[in-house]
Amino acid sequence: MIFEKIHTVPTSDELIDKAFRRAARAKAGKTVRDKDGAMKAHESMIMTSGNILSDNLANIVRRFPNFDDLSNFYFELTDIVVGIDDLRLALGSADWASNKIHEISREYVGKIRKSKDPVKTRKEAFGRMASVIGTINKHLLFLNDARNIMRKFPDVREEPTIVVAGYPNVGKSSFVSMATGARPEVASYPFTTKGVLIGHFERGYDRYQVIDTPGLLDRPMSERNNVELQAITAIKHLDAVVLFILDASETCGYEIADQKRLLDEVVANFEMPVYVVANKCDHDLFKIPDFVDAKMSTATGENLDSIVDKLVEMVIETKKEKEAKEAAEVAARKLSEEMAEEAALLSEELDEADLE
Numbered sequence: 127m128i129f130e131k132i133h134t135v136p137t138s139d140e141l142i143d144k145a146f147r148r149a150a151r152a153k154a155g156k157t158v159r160d161k162d163g164a165m166k167a168h169e170s171m172i173m174t175s176g177n178i179l180s181d182n183l184a185n186i187v188r189r190f191p192n193f194d195d196l197s198n199f200y201f202e203l204t205d206i207v208v209g210i211d212d213l214r215l216a217l218g219s220a221d222w223a224s225n226k227i228h229e230i231s232r233e234y235v236g237k238i239r240k241s242k243d244p245v246k247t248r249k250e251a252f253g254r255m256a257s258v259i260g261t262i263n264k265h266l267l268f269l270n271d272a273r274n275i276m277r278k279f280p281d282v283r284e285e286p287t288i289v290v291a292g293y294p295n296v297g298k299s300s301f302v303s304m305a306t307g308a309r310p311e312v313a314s315y316p317f318t319t320k321g322v323l324i325g326h327f328e329r330g331y332d333r334y335q336v337i338d339t340p341g342l343l344d345r346p347m348s349e350r351n352n353v354e355l356q357a358i359t360a361i362k363h364l365d366a367v368v369l370f371i372l373d374a375s376e377t378c379g380y381e382i383a384d385q386k387r388l389l390d391e392v393v394a395n396f397e398m399p400v401y402v403v404a405n406k407c408d409h410d411l412f413k414i415p416d417f418v419d420a421k422m423s424t425a426t427g428e429n430l431d432s433i434v435d436k437l438v439e440m441v442i443e444t445k446k447e448k449e450a451k452e453a454a455e456v457a458a459r460k461l462s463e464e465m466a467e468e469a470a471l472l473s474e475e476l477d478e479a480d481l482e
Protein backbone atom coordinates (compact mmCIF):
# COMPACT_ATOMS: atom_id res chain seq x y z
CA MET A 127 0.00 0.00 0.00
CA ILE A 128 1.47 3.33 -1.10
CA PHE A 129 0.14 5.15 1.96
CA GLU A 130 1.80 2.86 4.48
CA LYS A 131 5.26 4.26 3.87
CA ILE A 132 4.30 7.73 5.04
CA HIS A 133 6.00 8.00 8.43
CA THR A 134 4.80 9.98 11.44
CA VAL A 135 5.38 13.67 10.77
CA PRO A 136 7.21 15.32 13.71
CA THR A 137 6.14 18.66 15.18
CA SER A 138 8.48 21.64 14.85
CA ASP A 139 9.56 21.28 18.50
CA GLU A 140 10.47 17.64 17.98
CA LEU A 141 12.43 18.49 14.84
CA ILE A 142 14.31 21.33 16.52
CA ASP A 143 15.08 19.22 19.60
CA LYS A 144 16.47 16.43 17.51
CA ALA A 145 18.60 18.72 15.35
CA PHE A 146 20.06 20.74 18.23
CA ARG A 147 20.75 17.64 20.32
CA ARG A 148 22.69 16.10 17.43
CA ALA A 149 24.50 19.39 16.97
CA ALA A 150 25.57 19.34 20.62
CA ARG A 151 26.87 15.81 20.13
CA ALA A 152 28.78 16.90 17.03
CA LYS A 153 30.41 19.63 19.07
CA ALA A 154 31.31 17.18 21.83
CA GLY A 155 33.19 15.13 19.25
CA LYS A 156 35.52 18.00 18.41
CA THR A 157 38.57 18.87 20.49
CA VAL A 158 38.62 22.55 21.26
CA ARG A 159 42.21 23.53 21.97
CA ASP A 160 42.40 26.96 20.39
CA LYS A 161 40.28 29.63 18.68
CA ASP A 162 40.36 27.76 15.40
CA GLY A 163 39.19 24.60 17.12
CA ALA A 164 36.27 26.50 18.72
CA MET A 165 35.27 27.96 15.37
CA LYS A 166 35.32 24.47 13.80
CA ALA A 167 33.18 23.09 16.62
CA HIS A 168 30.51 25.78 16.09
CA GLU A 169 30.70 25.37 12.33
CA SER A 170 30.09 21.66 12.75
CA MET A 171 27.08 22.39 14.99
CA ILE A 172 25.53 24.62 12.34
CA MET A 173 26.16 22.10 9.59
CA THR A 174 24.79 19.17 11.60
CA SER A 175 21.60 20.91 12.67
CA GLY A 176 21.09 22.35 9.18
CA ASN A 177 21.50 18.96 7.53
CA ILE A 178 19.22 17.21 9.98
CA LEU A 179 16.43 19.74 9.64
CA SER A 180 16.73 20.04 5.91
CA ASP A 181 16.92 16.25 5.29
CA ASN A 182 14.07 15.45 7.65
CA LEU A 183 11.80 17.97 5.95
CA ALA A 184 12.77 16.71 2.49
CA ASN A 185 12.01 13.13 3.60
CA ILE A 186 8.56 14.12 4.85
CA VAL A 187 7.75 15.53 1.40
CA ARG A 188 9.28 12.55 -0.43
CA ARG A 189 7.31 9.96 1.52
CA PHE A 190 3.93 11.42 0.58
CA PRO A 191 2.72 10.03 -2.74
CA ASN A 192 2.87 12.12 -5.86
CA PHE A 193 -0.73 13.20 -6.38
CA ASP A 194 -0.42 13.09 -10.16
CA ASP A 195 0.38 9.37 -9.93
CA LEU A 196 -2.59 8.51 -7.74
CA SER A 197 -5.47 6.57 -9.26
CA ASN A 198 -8.67 8.57 -9.64
CA PHE A 199 -10.18 6.66 -6.73
CA TYR A 200 -7.43 7.61 -4.26
CA PHE A 201 -7.14 11.14 -5.63
CA GLU A 202 -10.84 11.68 -5.01
CA LEU A 203 -10.72 9.97 -1.62
CA THR A 204 -7.74 12.06 -0.52
CA ASP A 205 -9.42 15.20 -1.74
CA ILE A 206 -12.64 14.43 0.16
CA VAL A 207 -11.12 13.49 3.50
CA VAL A 208 -7.93 15.53 3.58
CA GLY A 209 -8.08 18.10 0.76
CA ILE A 210 -5.56 17.96 -2.08
CA ASP A 211 -5.03 21.74 -2.14
CA ASP A 212 -4.30 21.89 1.59
CA LEU A 213 -1.94 18.95 1.25
CA ARG A 214 -0.09 20.57 -1.63
CA LEU A 215 0.22 23.78 0.40
CA ALA A 216 1.52 21.95 3.49
CA LEU A 217 4.02 19.88 1.49
CA GLY A 218 5.07 22.99 -0.42
CA SER A 219 5.84 24.79 2.83
CA ALA A 220 7.84 21.83 4.18
CA ASP A 221 9.83 21.84 0.93
CA TRP A 222 10.33 25.60 1.18
CA ALA A 223 11.56 25.27 4.79
CA SER A 224 13.96 22.47 3.81
CA ASN A 225 15.59 24.71 1.19
CA LYS A 226 15.56 27.75 3.44
CA ILE A 227 17.32 25.88 6.27
CA HIS A 228 19.92 24.68 3.81
CA GLU A 229 20.52 28.28 2.71
CA ILE A 230 20.78 29.55 6.30
CA SER A 231 23.22 26.80 7.19
CA ARG A 232 25.48 27.65 4.24
CA GLU A 233 25.29 31.35 4.94
CA TYR A 234 26.29 30.92 8.60
CA VAL A 235 29.08 28.44 7.89
CA GLY A 236 30.55 31.25 5.78
CA LYS A 237 29.88 33.86 8.48
CA ILE A 238 31.31 31.88 11.36
CA ARG A 239 34.70 31.65 9.69
CA LYS A 240 34.97 35.42 9.82
CA SER A 241 33.17 35.86 13.11
CA LYS A 242 34.83 37.27 16.21
CA ASP A 243 32.20 35.69 18.42
CA PRO A 244 31.41 32.19 17.05
CA VAL A 245 29.03 31.37 19.94
CA LYS A 246 26.91 34.40 19.14
CA THR A 247 26.96 33.66 15.40
CA ARG A 248 26.04 30.00 15.98
CA LYS A 249 23.17 31.04 18.27
CA GLU A 250 21.96 33.46 15.62
CA ALA A 251 21.98 30.62 13.04
CA PHE A 252 20.02 28.36 15.41
CA GLY A 253 17.55 31.16 16.05
CA ARG A 254 16.89 31.65 12.36
CA MET A 255 16.51 27.93 11.72
CA ALA A 256 14.11 27.55 14.65
CA SER A 257 12.08 30.47 13.40
CA VAL A 258 11.71 28.94 9.90
CA ILE A 259 10.63 25.62 11.40
CA GLY A 260 8.25 27.43 13.76
CA THR A 261 6.43 29.11 10.89
CA ILE A 262 5.52 25.75 9.32
CA ASN A 263 4.35 24.06 12.51
CA LYS A 264 0.67 24.20 11.57
CA HIS A 265 1.49 22.57 8.25
CA LEU A 266 3.45 19.80 9.98
CA LEU A 267 0.52 19.13 12.33
CA PHE A 268 -1.82 19.02 9.33
CA LEU A 269 0.47 16.60 7.50
CA ASN A 270 0.56 14.29 10.49
CA ASP A 271 -3.23 14.27 10.76
CA ALA A 272 -3.46 13.60 7.01
CA ARG A 273 -0.94 10.79 7.33
CA ASN A 274 -2.93 9.15 10.11
CA ILE A 275 -6.06 9.16 7.95
CA MET A 276 -4.40 8.15 4.69
CA ARG A 277 -2.50 5.19 6.02
CA LYS A 278 -5.83 3.62 6.95
CA PHE A 279 -7.23 3.92 3.44
CA PRO A 280 -8.54 0.59 2.17
CA ASP A 281 -6.35 -1.26 -0.29
CA VAL A 282 -8.46 -0.72 -3.38
CA ARG A 283 -6.51 -1.62 -6.51
CA GLU A 284 -6.92 -0.51 -10.07
CA GLU A 285 -8.35 -3.93 -10.89
CA PRO A 286 -11.61 -4.86 -12.55
CA THR A 287 -14.10 -4.46 -9.74
CA ILE A 288 -17.52 -5.63 -8.63
CA VAL A 289 -19.20 -3.23 -6.23
CA VAL A 290 -21.94 -4.84 -4.15
CA ALA A 291 -25.04 -2.85 -3.25
CA GLY A 292 -28.35 -3.62 -1.53
CA TYR A 293 -30.14 -3.14 1.80
CA PRO A 294 -28.62 -4.55 5.00
CA ASN A 295 -29.06 -8.31 5.57
CA VAL A 296 -29.80 -9.14 1.95
CA GLY A 297 -26.66 -11.33 1.76
CA LYS A 298 -23.97 -8.94 0.55
CA SER A 299 -21.17 -10.15 2.80
CA SER A 300 -22.23 -13.78 2.21
CA PHE A 301 -21.83 -13.09 -1.52
CA VAL A 302 -18.37 -11.54 -1.10
CA SER A 303 -17.22 -14.55 0.96
CA MET A 304 -18.68 -17.11 -1.42
CA ALA A 305 -17.45 -15.44 -4.60
CA THR A 306 -13.94 -14.91 -3.30
CA GLY A 307 -13.69 -18.23 -1.49
CA ALA A 308 -12.30 -16.58 1.61
CA ARG A 309 -13.27 -14.41 4.49
CA PRO A 310 -12.88 -10.98 2.96
CA GLU A 311 -10.56 -8.59 4.70
CA VAL A 312 -12.20 -5.71 6.51
CA ALA A 313 -10.46 -2.44 5.82
CA SER A 314 -11.41 0.87 7.36
CA TYR A 315 -13.08 3.40 5.13
CA PRO A 316 -13.23 6.94 6.46
CA PHE A 317 -16.96 7.27 5.89
CA THR A 318 -18.45 4.21 7.48
CA THR A 319 -17.97 2.84 10.94
CA LYS A 320 -18.35 -0.71 9.67
CA GLY A 321 -15.38 -0.54 7.32
CA VAL A 322 -15.30 -1.92 3.84
CA LEU A 323 -15.13 -5.58 2.82
CA ILE A 324 -12.70 -6.39 0.07
CA GLY A 325 -12.22 -9.83 -1.48
CA HIS A 326 -10.50 -11.10 -4.61
CA PHE A 327 -10.88 -13.95 -7.06
CA GLU A 328 -8.97 -14.92 -10.16
CA ARG A 329 -10.15 -15.74 -13.64
CA GLY A 330 -7.55 -16.65 -16.24
CA TYR A 331 -4.61 -14.33 -15.68
CA ASP A 332 -6.71 -11.56 -14.18
CA ARG A 333 -7.57 -10.73 -10.64
CA TYR A 334 -10.95 -9.31 -9.77
CA GLN A 335 -11.85 -7.28 -6.74
CA VAL A 336 -15.18 -7.49 -4.93
CA ILE A 337 -16.08 -4.57 -2.64
CA ASP A 338 -18.90 -4.21 -0.16
CA THR A 339 -19.22 -0.82 1.45
CA PRO A 340 -21.62 -1.21 4.37
CA GLY A 341 -23.30 2.02 5.25
CA LEU A 342 -22.90 3.54 1.80
CA LEU A 343 -24.89 1.65 -0.79
CA ASP A 344 -27.45 0.15 1.53
CA ARG A 345 -30.07 2.84 2.10
CA PRO A 346 -31.77 5.70 0.27
CA MET A 347 -29.50 8.52 -0.95
CA SER A 348 -31.66 11.08 0.89
CA GLU A 349 -30.47 9.60 4.20
CA ARG A 350 -26.84 10.27 3.43
CA ASN A 351 -24.78 13.22 4.48
CA ASN A 352 -22.53 15.11 2.10
CA VAL A 353 -19.37 13.22 2.91
CA GLU A 354 -21.09 9.88 2.33
CA LEU A 355 -22.33 11.11 -1.03
CA GLN A 356 -18.79 12.13 -1.92
CA ALA A 357 -17.49 8.74 -0.79
CA ILE A 358 -19.81 7.22 -3.34
CA THR A 359 -18.29 9.55 -5.95
CA ALA A 360 -14.87 8.03 -5.23
CA ILE A 361 -16.25 4.54 -5.88
CA LYS A 362 -17.61 5.73 -9.22
CA HIS A 363 -14.04 6.16 -10.48
CA LEU A 364 -13.33 2.44 -10.37
CA ASP A 365 -13.51 0.19 -13.42
CA ALA A 366 -16.50 -1.55 -12.01
CA VAL A 367 -19.95 -2.99 -12.38
CA VAL A 368 -22.53 -2.95 -9.63
CA LEU A 369 -24.12 -6.12 -8.31
CA PHE A 370 -27.40 -5.11 -6.73
CA ILE A 371 -28.59 -7.81 -4.35
CA LEU A 372 -32.25 -7.97 -3.55
CA ASP A 373 -33.64 -10.06 -0.69
CA ALA A 374 -36.58 -11.63 -2.49
CA SER A 375 -37.81 -13.25 0.73
CA GLU A 376 -38.04 -9.87 2.46
CA THR A 377 -36.61 -11.53 5.60
CA CYS A 378 -34.05 -8.75 5.71
CA GLY A 379 -36.89 -6.56 6.95
CA TYR A 380 -37.30 -4.39 3.85
CA GLU A 381 -40.12 -4.78 1.37
CA ILE A 382 -39.33 -5.38 -2.27
CA ALA A 383 -40.87 -2.00 -3.19
CA ASP A 384 -38.35 -0.22 -0.90
CA GLN A 385 -35.48 -2.26 -2.27
CA LYS A 386 -36.59 -1.38 -5.81
CA ARG A 387 -36.48 2.33 -4.93
CA LEU A 388 -32.88 1.97 -3.73
CA LEU A 389 -32.06 0.10 -6.95
CA ASP A 390 -33.50 2.97 -9.02
CA GLU A 391 -31.29 5.41 -7.13
CA VAL A 392 -28.20 3.30 -7.65
CA VAL A 393 -28.96 3.04 -11.38
CA ALA A 394 -29.53 6.81 -11.58
CA ASN A 395 -26.37 7.66 -9.64
CA PHE A 396 -23.86 5.26 -11.13
CA GLU A 397 -22.76 5.37 -14.72
CA MET A 398 -21.91 1.70 -14.38
CA PRO A 399 -23.83 -1.32 -15.54
CA VAL A 400 -25.99 -2.71 -12.73
CA TYR A 401 -26.77 -6.40 -12.48
CA VAL A 402 -29.79 -7.20 -10.31
CA VAL A 403 -29.88 -10.52 -8.51
CA ALA A 404 -32.65 -11.84 -6.26
CA ASN A 405 -31.04 -13.67 -3.34
CA LYS A 406 -32.35 -16.29 -0.89
CA CYS A 407 -34.03 -18.36 -3.62
CA ASP A 408 -33.84 -21.32 -1.23
CA HIS A 409 -36.29 -19.55 1.11
CA ASP A 410 -40.01 -20.47 1.33
CA LEU A 411 -41.01 -16.82 1.05
CA PHE A 412 -38.92 -16.29 -2.13
CA LYS A 413 -40.79 -14.47 -4.91
CA ILE A 414 -39.09 -13.27 -8.05
CA PRO A 415 -39.94 -9.71 -9.16
CA ASP A 416 -39.92 -8.97 -12.90
CA PHE A 417 -37.04 -6.47 -12.81
CA VAL A 418 -34.37 -8.94 -11.66
CA ASP A 419 -31.76 -10.40 -14.01
CA ALA A 420 -31.06 -13.62 -12.12
CA LYS A 421 -31.70 -15.46 -8.89
CA MET A 422 -29.26 -17.08 -6.44
CA SER A 423 -28.79 -18.40 -2.95
CA THR A 424 -25.68 -17.39 -1.10
CA ALA A 425 -26.70 -19.98 1.51
CA THR A 426 -26.69 -23.02 -0.81
CA GLY A 427 -24.45 -21.60 -3.54
CA GLU A 428 -27.15 -22.04 -6.18
CA ASN A 429 -26.38 -20.10 -9.38
CA LEU A 430 -23.41 -18.39 -7.79
CA ASP A 431 -20.87 -19.50 -10.40
CA SER A 432 -22.95 -18.37 -13.33
CA ILE A 433 -23.56 -15.00 -11.66
CA VAL A 434 -19.85 -14.50 -11.11
CA ASP A 435 -19.24 -15.48 -14.77
CA LYS A 436 -21.78 -12.94 -15.90
CA LEU A 437 -20.24 -10.20 -13.74
CA VAL A 438 -16.77 -10.97 -15.10
CA GLU A 439 -18.13 -10.72 -18.63
CA MET A 440 -19.76 -7.37 -17.81
CA VAL A 441 -16.60 -5.95 -16.21
CA ILE A 442 -14.50 -6.95 -19.23
CA GLU A 443 -17.04 -5.42 -21.59
CA THR A 444 -17.21 -2.19 -19.55
CA LYS A 445 -13.42 -1.92 -19.48
CA LYS A 446 -13.22 -2.41 -23.25
CA GLU A 447 -15.88 0.24 -23.84
CA LYS A 448 -14.08 2.65 -21.52
CA GLU A 449 -10.75 2.05 -23.27
CA ALA A 450 -12.35 2.50 -26.69
CA LYS A 451 -13.96 5.75 -25.50
CA GLU A 452 -10.64 7.02 -24.12
CA ALA A 453 -8.82 6.06 -27.34
CA ALA A 454 -11.48 7.88 -29.38
CA GLU A 455 -11.08 10.97 -27.18
CA VAL A 456 -7.30 10.93 -27.64
CA ALA A 457 -7.70 10.51 -31.41
CA ALA A 458 -10.24 13.34 -31.55
CA ARG A 459 -7.95 15.63 -29.55
CA LYS A 460 -5.01 14.79 -31.84
CA LEU A 461 -7.09 15.41 -34.93
CA SER A 462 -8.30 18.78 -33.69
CA GLU A 463 -4.70 19.77 -32.80
CA GLU A 464 -3.56 18.77 -36.30
CA MET A 465 -6.41 20.71 -37.86
CA ALA A 466 -5.59 23.77 -35.76
CA GLU A 467 -1.95 23.51 -36.85
CA GLU A 468 -2.93 23.22 -40.51
CA ALA A 469 -5.29 26.17 -40.19
CA ALA A 470 -2.50 28.24 -38.62
CA LEU A 471 -0.12 27.30 -41.44
CA LEU A 472 -2.72 28.13 -44.04
CA SER A 473 -3.43 31.49 -42.48
CA GLU A 474 0.31 32.25 -42.39
CA GLU A 475 0.57 31.35 -46.09
CA LEU A 476 -2.39 33.57 -46.87
CA ASP A 477 -0.81 36.45 -44.93
CA GLU A 478 2.41 36.02 -46.86
CA ALA A 479 0.50 35.87 -50.16
CA ASP A 480 -1.27 39.10 -49.17
CA LEU A 481 2.04 40.84 -48.56
CA GLU A 482 3.47 39.81 -51.94
Ligand SMILES: Nc1nc2c(ncn2[C@@H]2O[C@H](COP(=O)(O)OP(=O)(O)OP(=O)(O)O)[C@@H](O)[C@H]2O)c(=O)[nH]1
Binds near residue numbers: 294299405407408
Ligand atom coordinates in the same frame (compact mmCIF):
# COMPACT_ATOMS: atom_id res chain seq x y z
N1 LIG B 1 -32.19 -18.35 3.45
C1 LIG B 1 -31.13 -17.63 3.12
N2 LIG B 1 -30.55 -16.80 4.00
C2 LIG B 1 -29.48 -16.08 3.60
C3 LIG B 1 -28.95 -16.18 2.30
N3 LIG B 1 -27.89 -15.34 2.20
C4 LIG B 1 -27.75 -14.73 3.39
N4 LIG B 1 -28.71 -15.19 4.25
C5 LIG B 1 -28.87 -14.77 5.64
O1 LIG B 1 -29.18 -13.39 5.65
C6 LIG B 1 -28.55 -12.73 6.74
C7 LIG B 1 -27.72 -11.56 6.25
O2 LIG B 1 -26.65 -12.02 5.43
P1 LIG B 1 -25.36 -11.12 5.22
O3 LIG B 1 -24.54 -11.77 4.18
O4 LIG B 1 -24.73 -10.82 6.52
O5 LIG B 1 -26.05 -9.81 4.67
P2 LIG B 1 -25.43 -8.36 4.37
O6 LIG B 1 -26.23 -7.79 3.27
O7 LIG B 1 -23.99 -8.47 4.17
O8 LIG B 1 -25.74 -7.61 5.70
P3 LIG B 1 -25.04 -6.27 6.29
O9 LIG B 1 -23.58 -6.58 6.43
O10 LIG B 1 -25.73 -6.05 7.59
O11 LIG B 1 -25.31 -5.18 5.29
C8 LIG B 1 -27.71 -13.81 7.44
O12 LIG B 1 -28.44 -14.25 8.55
C9 LIG B 1 -27.59 -14.91 6.42
O13 LIG B 1 -27.50 -16.17 7.03
C10 LIG B 1 -29.60 -17.07 1.39
O14 LIG B 1 -29.24 -17.25 0.23
N5 LIG B 1 -30.68 -17.76 1.86
